[in-house]
Amino acid sequence: MDGSILLVEDDPSIREVTAIGLRNAGFDVTTASDGVDGLERFRAAPFDLLLLDVMLPRLDGLELCRAVRRTSTVPIVMLTARGDTIDVVVGLEAGADDYVKKPFEVPELVARVRAALRRSKRGETEDDRLRLGDLAVDVAGRTVERGGEEIPLTRTEFDLLVELARRPGQVMTRAVLLDRVWGYDYLGDSRLVDVAIQRLRAKVERDPANPQVLLTVRGAGYKAVR
Amino acid sequence: MDGVRGRLTVTLVALVVVTAVVLGVGSYLFVDASLRQRFLEDREAQARFDLTEVIPARLSPDPTQSELDAVLEILRRRGGETVVDLGDGRPPPFLQQIGPALRQLAPGTLAYEWTSIAGVPRLVVGGRLADGPTFYFLHDASEVERALGTLRAALLAGAVVLAVLALIAARRVARGVLAPVDTAARAAERIERGDLSVRVPVTSRDEFGAWAEAFNRMAASLQETIGRLEVAQAQNRRFVSDVSHELRTPLTALVAEASILRDHLDALPPDARRTGELLVGDVARLRVLVDELMELSRFDAAAERLAVELVDLARLVQAIAASRAPNAIVRAPQTSVFVETEPRRLERILGNLLDNAREHAPGAPVEIRVRAEPGSAIVEVLDGGPGVPADRIDRIFDRFYKADPSRRGGSSGLGLAIAAEHAAILGGEIAAANRPRGGLRVALRLPVTALLPAGDDAATDTSQRMAANPPLRELQP
Numbered sequence: 001m002d003g004s005i006l007l008v009e010d011d012p013s014i015r016e017v018t019a020i021g022l023r024n025a026g027f028d029v030t031t032a033s034d035g036v037d038g039l040e041r042f043r044a045a046p047f048d049l050l051l052l053d054v055m056l057p058r059l060d061g062l063e064l065c066r067a068v069r070r071t072s073t074v075p076i077v078m079l080t081a082r083g084d085t086i087d088v089v090v091g092l093e094a095g096a097d098d099y100v101k102k103p104f105e106v107p108e109l110v111a112r113v114r115a116a117l118r119r120s121k122r123g124e125t126e127d128d129r130l131r132l133g134d135l136a137v138d139v140a141g142r143t144v145e146r147g148g149e150e151i152p153l154t155r156t157e158f159d160l161l162v163e164l165a166r167r168p169g170q171v172m173t174r175a176v177l178l179d180r181v182w183g184y185d186y187l188g189d190s191r192l193v194d195v196a197i198q199r200l201r202a203k204v205e206r207d208p209a210n211p212q213v214l215l216t217v218r219g220a221g222y223k224a225v226r
Numbered sequence: 227m228d229g230v231r232g233r234l235t236v237t238l239v240a241l242v243v244v245t246a247v248v249l250g251v252g253s254y255l256f257v258d259a260s261l262r263q264r265f266l267e268d269r270e271a272q273a274r275f276d277l278t279e280v281i282p283a284r285l286s287p288d289p290t291q292s293e294l295d296a297v298l299e300i301l302r303r304r305g306g307e308t309v310v311d312l313g314d315g316r317p318p319p320f321l322q323q324i325g326p327a328l329r330q331l332a333p334g335t336l337a338y339e340w341t342s343i344a345g346v347p348r349l350v351v352g353g354r355l356a357d358g359p360t361f362y363f364l365h366d367a368s369e370v371e372r373a374l375g376t377l378r379a380a381l382l383a384g385a386v387v388l389a390v391l392a393l394i395a396a397r398r399v400a401r402g403v404l405a406p407v408d409t410a411a412r413a414a415e416r417i418e419r420g421d422l423s424v425r426v427p428v429t430s431r432d433e434f435g436a437w438a439e440a441f442n443r444m445a446a447s448l449q450e451t452i453g454r455l456e457v458a459q460a461q462n463r464r465f466v467s468d469v470s471h472e473l474r475t476p477l478t479a480l481v482a483e484a485s486i487l488r489d490h491l492d493a494l495p496p497d498a499r500r501t502g503e504l505l506v507g508d509v510a511r512l513r514v515l516v517d518e519l520m521e522l523s524r525f526d527a528a529a530e531r532l533a534v535e536l537v538d539l540a541r542l543v544q545a546i547a548a549s550r551a552p553n554a555i556v557r558a559p560q561t562s563v564f565v566e567t568e569p570r571r572l573e574r575i576l577g578n579l580l581d582n583a584r585e586h587a588p589g590a591p592v593e594i595r596v597r598a599e600p601g602s603a604i605v606e607v608l609d610g611g612p613g614v615p616a617d618r619i620d621r622i623f624d625r626f627y628k629a630d631p632s633r634r635g636g637s638s639g640l641g642l643a644i645a646a647e648h649a650a651i652l653g654g655e656i657a658a659a660n661r662p663r664g665g666l667r668v669a670l671r672l673p674v675t676a677l678l679p680a681g682d683d684a685a686t687d688t689s690q691r692m693a694a695n696p697p698l699r700e701l702q703p
Contacts, residue, residue: 011475011478011479013476013479013483014475014478014479014482017479017482017483017486018482020486021482021485021486024486081471081474102474102478103474103477103478103480103481103482103513104478104481104482105481105482105484105485106482106485106486107485107489108485109482194533218535218536218537
């Protein structure tokens with residue numbers, strides 16, 4: 001068994017076919033049809049990953065995501081009806097790690113789920129301490145400090161920061177960042193990277209409108225200050 | 227001064243000035259004549275008196291020089307200057323300055339002449355005694371000229387003042403008369419800008435009033451018609467949007483199901499397998515159609531956000547071509563062509579143009595050209611297909627337009643319409659033309675707002691641009 005997944009989706013057909021696809025791929029799938037049911041099942045048993053529809057009856061997927069994040073770092077992938085930037089932003093804000101746009105093909109979903117699971121399992125043995133501008137990054141402890149004060153980051157934001165901080169001054173393309181941080185190469189959709197960088201800057205830059213730590217390189221990607 | 231107002235003003239002022247000149251000249255001539263007449267009458271009466279009473283009493287029939295001197299002395303004391311022509315063949319030099327009528331007077335007659343001697347205006351009255359000498363009385367007419375000069379100045383000043391007053395008054399009158407026209411022009415401008423609620427005040431019962439009422443009726447009718455059309459259009463758009471959204475849920479299930487079925491087609495019995503293949507293909511087609519409908523309904527709702535960044539057009543086009551049409555030939559200038567645009571939209575536009583080229587010219591080579599013109603950058607997609615009949619070439623950007631209705635391809639007929647919408651959002655435009663030697667050329671023209679040099683400065687600038695990117699920044703907490 002590759003892992004246990006809680007799938008919360010209100011449409012019966014989508015729920016069933018998604019569950020079939022994930023089970024065919026070797027996952028143990030538990031399903032729920034609304035947000036409250038989903039939260040109860042999450043609290044009743046541990047899961048390796050949550051797959052949440054955004055639009056859910058009773059308690060919507062974003063609320064459910066926030067409720068889960070209060071107590072858990074379990075990887076969360078959102079199923080969004082719209083791939084608009086706003087949905088990506090709202091999902092990341094709620095604490096999601098990734099999103100899959102509807103409609104999706106099952107192999108694509110499986111690849112994204114696997115990537116999210118891989119990501120949640122790695123990094124625990126690393127024992128690095130990195131300096132980035134006036135930021136102190138404790139890779140093992142997964143904390144970032146400025147002047148002794150901790151800056152809270154989500155898992156994705158932290159991974160993105162570490163990825164850039166490991167290679168100061170080196171340009172990282174969006175594709176490379178997608179591959180290294182999110183674990184897949186999703187051609188043509190660099191918004192995830194852009195949005196995540198914007199959110200990360202809002203937390204770690206003194207003046208997010210005039211970034212000094214995480215720099216944009218025109219036409220190429222991003223780099224951390226040397 | 228152009229326009230009706232100017233012409234009206236000029237006409238009114240001209241009328242006043244002409245009237246003033248006519249009146250001024252007329253009154254001047256009258257005063258001139260009467261002043262001279264009175265001056266002359268006085269002097270003539272005096273001359274007559276001198277010639278009949280004063281002089282004959284003191285001159286003998288054959289006057290001696292001393293008698294003449296005595297008479298001239300009396301006349302001089304009374305004022306004025308007197309010249310005598312004795313008729314002895316030695317005329318005084320003064321006579322050369324007056325006319326012949328006065329020089330050869332018949333005995334016992336009187337005559338006069340207005341002249342100017344040594345710059346002084348003079349009235350010369352001459353009278354000849356019967357068979358005796360001729361006396362010329364020279365009078366200084368300066369006072370007459372002075373009075374006339376004062377009158378001229380007064381009249382001129384009056385005319386100028388009148389002209390100025392006329393100008394002011396005329397402008398005011400012209401403005402007043404033409405005010406309704408100004409109001410109408412402003413109202414029409416506001417309607418042009420889309421403010422259909424504008425009405426003009428009906429202030430008079432004249433032709434302007436009637437016109438204003440007609441204008442208002444037209445505006446009201448226009449407003450109502452457009453309002454109805456807008457409601458209908460909004461309903462139509464909402465319907466398309468609702469339909470697309472409602473289709474999305476079953477479509478999501480279908481796409482997921484088809485993706486699983488595709489992996490198991492080989493396990494199906496042969497006759498079911500073909501049906502399964504068709505099903506998988508049609509689900510993909512339906513997905514494209516719903517995606518494109520959703521995209522169009524977003525355009526219609528004007529809910530599009532633009533996230534522009536500075537991109538190297540040639541490089542981006544090469545990257546897009548490499549992933550979307552690896553066989554296409556890309557011709558780009560050696561130098562970079564920078565445009566401020568949204569790469570995602572550009573990829574969508576170019577992808578749709580390439581799909582279109584592939585569909586209408588299957589197997590034919592596709593060429594992509596990038597070039598820069600002052601103020602714009604152009605990306606052209608040229609195919610080697612049959613082109614589009616000239617009468618239909620403008621319609622290829624219409625929704626659901628298909629050049630060949632019988633063709634049953636994967637295309638929805640929305641691709642070029644979507645490309646055109648994206649281009650408009652980027653501030654550009656798309657145009658199509660048949661190539662001289664066959665094939666279609668579709669050109670995307672993008673505005674070039676800034677040309678920045680490549681290098682670190684430019685990169686810094688871009689990072690600021692990105693950070694100041696409104697669509698993303700608005701969403702930050």
